[in-house]
Structures are given as structure tokens and as C-alpha cells.
Amino acid sequence: MRLHRLDLTAFGPFGGPQSVDFDDLSAAGIFLLHGPTGAGKTSILDAVCYALYGSVPGARQNGQGLTLRSDHADPATRTEVTLELTVAGRRLEITRQPPWERPKKRGRPGTTVEKAQSTLREYDPAAGAWKSLGRSHQEIGEEITQLLGMSREQFCQVVLLPQGDFARFLRADAEARGRLLGRLFDTRRFAEVEKRLADRRRTAEARVREGDAALLADAHRMQQAADGTLDLPELTPGEPGLADTVLAAAAQARSTARERLTIAECGVLAADSARAAADRALTGVRELARLQRRFADAQDRARQLAERAGEYEETRARMERSRKAEAVAPALELRDAADAEHRRATDADARARARLPREYADAGAAGLAAAARR
Missing domain, CATH: 3.40.50.300 (P-loop containing nucleotide triphosphate hydrolases)
Structure with a gap:
């Protein structure tokens, strides 16, 4: 203005x-x-x-x-x-x-x-x-x-300082001057703001201490997991720089863990390679064992066959005779049929003669015998 x-x-x-x-x-x-x-x-x-x-x-x-x-x-x-x-x-x-x-x-x-x-x-x-x-x-x-x-009251307090109050302000000590300024400028709201800020500060400090305690607990677990290789100084909740110190230690632990992880991964790769080689060797040994078992079985069968060679030859001879016998089997069957027919005819003749008178029967038998001789 x-x-x-x-x-x-x-x-x-x-x-x-x-x-x-x-x-x-x-x-x-x-x-x-x-x-x-x-x-x-x-x-x-x-x-x-x-x-x-x-x-x-x-x-x-x-x-x-x-x-x-x-x-x-x-x-x-x-x-x-x-x-x-x-x-x-x-x-x-x-x-x-x-x-x-x-x-x-x-x-x-x-x-x-x-x-x-x-x-x-x-x-x-x-x-x-x-x-x-x-x-x-x-x-x-x-x-x-x-x-x-500004309202009228604020304008009068801030811009138009009354003469009497200004004189008292110049002559007053620090404490009285503060009270006078508080009355002139109505600083009660600022006191309330200061109080609220102080309360918020205390609340924030409590939250920071709680967070620091939780962070320290994590840091101690991290130190235990690091097997004592992590150098972590003594810290208390609320101490300035606690978070930065813990974060630096965490970064160091993370770097160490990454190195260990890399070494472990290399070990795993080497173990995988060794396992693959062992698997290949095991496969070769198993194949050799299978072939050796087949060879042993073949030898046992050859020995058994050698032991049964005589029986084999006898059986083979019998089979040869059987094949030869098969060639005359039809003739034998004809002979057997002719014999059977002859027996039937003889039986029929005998029955027929038995019904003839004796002299005819004897003459007939003689004739048949002569015919048989011819």
C-alpha cells in the first residue's frame, strides 16, 4: 500500500x-x-x-x-x-x-x-x-x-502503533517488551501455532524414534545374517545420522551379499557342469554294463547249446527220418486201407460160405486158396 x-x-x-x-x-x-x-x-x-x-x-x-x-x-x-x-x-x-x-x-x-x-x-x-x-x-x-x-484491528496493531504504547515499548525490558508486543499485535494465534508446532515436533520426534528403533532392529538382524562381517557402530534411536549410517551399512552388506551370491552362482554352475559330466559317465557305464550282461547271457546260451549238441543231433536225425517217413505215408495208408478192405471181404466171404452146403463151401475155399496162390 x-x-x-x-x-x-x-x-x-x-x-x-x-x-x-x-x-x-x-x-x-x-x-x-x-x-x-x-x-x-x-x-x-x-x-x-x-x-x-x-x-x-x-x-x-x-x-x-x-x-x-x-x-x-x-x-x-x-x-x-x-x-x-x-x-x-x-x-x-x-x-x-x-x-x-x-x-x-x-x-x-x-x-x-x-x-x-x-x-x-x-x-x-x-x-x-x-x-x-x-x-x-x-x-x-x-x-x-x-x-x-488486514482488518481494522490488525491494521491498527501492525501499522499504527499508539504513541503511549510505543514509549513503553522503548523503555521496557526484553520480557516486558515481548508481553507488550504480544498485546499490541495479538500474538496469541502465533503462540497457538507455536504450541501446535511444538506438539507436532514432539509427535514427529516420537515417530522418528519409533522408526529408528525399527530400523536398528532390522540393522541388527542384517548384522546377524552377515555372520559378523558387517561393521555397525553403536547407535541409539533419535540420534542424528542414524538412518544414513544404517543405509551405508546396508549398502555394504548388500555389496558383500552380491559378491557371495556371485560366488555361489559360479559354484552352482560348476556343480551343474560336474553333475552333467557325471550323468554322461553314468550313462556310458550303464550302457557298458548292459552290453556285458548281454555278452554273458550269450556265452551262457552258447555253453548250454554246446552241452545239448548230442541231443540236438539225435533230434535232428529223428526229424530227418520223420521227413523221409512222410514220403511213404500215403502208400502205407493205401496198404492199411487195402488190408481193411481185404479183411472185410474175407469176413463177408466166410459168412457167405457158412450159409452154403459143406461141399460147396470146401470147393469154394479151395478155389479161393488157389486164386490166392496165383
Whole structure:
């Protein structure tokens, strides 16, 4: 926020119109408001606060705002404050008139109270003119509060430090100065924030210690798994650098484990190669044993055949005689059939002769015998 110009009329100790050109005063970068007591230094700051928020700091304004009016002003002159400033990149002009008692213009003699009035304008560089933004006290107050980011109380505590409090601040010791600053700037919320941050810090520390304890337990198991080859210093939960130390030890253990794994894998490959060679040798031995068994069986059969050679020759001779006998078998069968037929014929002849008289039978038998001899 930057102030450009302040115009006062019948405000505070100033009975007539007064103007303060802040652009001229701030040309050197810094300026000082000074003067004897009652000269109106605080009233200028009050006028700035009144223009922004429609009220002044502390108890210098009653419920009607009538004490803002100068006791030295002409009764017909209305109290007015106009402030021109730049805030958030916007050039604004705020005019405020508090309620005031003025003489009646008609009717019976006396005074009448006019309501407070406020106007807010913004300078338009493109048009080169001022444009009205509103006349509502509430809307103007909300607009200024939003632009400044501070309420009236915050503005008075942070920007407009009261004179008496500032004097006490300069004379106070460190502890009293801290209490005074706390009261002026209402640092209770910061104390609450500090308390909450402290609670969160304690909670975080407890969680860190728990995590460190778990990490140390893992580190000890890792050290046991490394068979004592891992060099791990004595550590306690919450000690700074514990995680980095454990991670470094873990990296070392991981590197050692990888080396051992590589050696073991090489051993496994060598064992696999040896097993494959042994399998090949076993296959060859088994094949040789199979051939040797077949050779032994062949020798046993040859010996058995040699022992049974005589029986074989006898059997072969019998088979040869059988084949020769097969050639005369049909003739033998014819002979056997002829013999059977002859016996049947002889039997039939005998039965037939037995039925003939004896002399015919004997003659016939003799004839058959002669025929048989022929």
C-alpha cells in the first residue's frame, strides 16, 4: 500500500481544510511527523485509518462518531476525509463523511443530524478519469479489507502503533517488551501455532524414534545374517545420522551379499557342469554294463547249446527220418486201407460160405486158396 494524498476538513484539531501530500514527503524515501503535543500528529494517522475503515483506533470515537469533528470548525462546515492511495496495483480514492450536527435551515431554530456518507472511486488510466465503485459503507469496507488483507484491528496493531504504547515499548525490558508486543499485535494465534508446532515436533520426534528403533532392529538382524562381517557402530534411536549410517551399512552388506551370491552362482554352475559330466559317465557305464550282461547271457546260451549238441543231433536225425517217413505215408495208408478192405471181404466171404452146403463151401475155399496162390 502507498499513500498519495490526504485531505482533511473539520477533522480532529483541524478546523479548516488541510492537505498532506505523501508523494512529496516520501520523495526522500522516509519522512517524520513531529510537533508539540496536540499539534495533530495522531489525528493524521486517525484520518488515514478512518478513510480506510470508517473508524479510528482505540476509544477516540464514540458510538455516533461525533467526536471526530473538530471543535474549531464552522458549524456549517461538514467533516470530511479524502484519501488517495495505491493498493494491489489499483489507484483508489476514498471519501468519508461521519455523521454531524448541522444548524437547521428551515423551521424552528436548532440542529439536525445528517447520516454518514462514503464514496469509493478508482482511477482509470485508459480513460484518464475517476470512476465510481460504490457508496455503501459495508461494500467499501469489504473491498478495502480484501485489498489490504488486514482488518481494522490488525491494521491498527501492525501499522499504527499508539504513541503511549510505543514509549513503553522503548523503555521496557526484553520480557516486558515481548508481553507488550504480544498485546499490541495479538500474538496469541502465533503462540497457538507455536504450541501446535511444538506438539507436532514432539509427535514427529516420537515417530522418528519409533522408526529408528525399527530400523536398528532390522540393522541388527542384517548384522546377524552377515555372520559378523558387517561393521555397525553403536547407535541409539533419535540420534542424528542414524538412518544414513544404517543405509551405508546396508549398502555394504548388500555389496558383500552380491559378491557371495556371485560366488555361489559360479559354484552352482560348476556343480551343474560336474553333475552333467557325471550323468554322461553314468550313462556310458550303464550302457557298458548292459552290453556285458548281454555278452554273458550269450556265452551262457552258447555253453548250454554246446552241452545239448548230442541231443540236438539225435533230434535232428529223428526229424530227418520223420521227413523221409512222410514220403511213404500215403502208400502205407493205401496198404492199411487195402488190408481193411481185404479183411472185410474175407469176413463177408466166410459168412457167405457158412450159409452154403459143406461141399460147396470146401470147393469154394479151395478155389479161393488157389486164386490166392496165383
